[in-house]
Amino acid sequence: MSKQLDKILVIDVEATCWKGKIPQGQKNEIIEIGICVLDTASGERVATDSLLVKPNSEISEFCTELTTLTQAEIEKKGISFKEACKVLKNKYLSQQYTWASYGDYDRRQFERECQEKTIGYPFGTSHINIKNLLALTQNWKREVGMATALEKLDIPLEGTHHRGVDDAWNIAKILAWLLKASPYSSL
Incomplete structure (x- = not known):
């Protein structure tokens, strides 16, 4: 299967979380997969989606405060992690495109959940860590969070921070x- 380079799938996951220590019997599990398809020729964001995913762990009050996602909403609208991976593969052709995330958390979370749940990894081998790339290209002394990066680049944050689709x-x-900033860019 040849790699497609006309689009990049930008992925941001939200996962179950707690204030402080993870309670016994609970674990971090994906509850939302935010997707934004970026056209590499134009730099336009051409599609966006939010896949809500039912975890085995509970969604804490802290998690709801952070993400706005509730246990009831996820139970009503959510799909299984396996089904979400199928959507990525079939609808977004995730194994044919390079995918990107802000940092390595999203990649590691997918790898861990796929292994634990014996589900095929939905992505190909090409992943871009935008957090690292941005810090390197801007000669920053360290990587910064997404909201800080937007601020430093004078780009307004749109939507709700910590909602996968908006992030x-x-x-x-x-x-x-x-x-666009690349000296080799045709944008």
């Missing part, structure tokens, strides 16, 4: 900025 949208804007 993917904002991260794609950072990646489009990076592609």
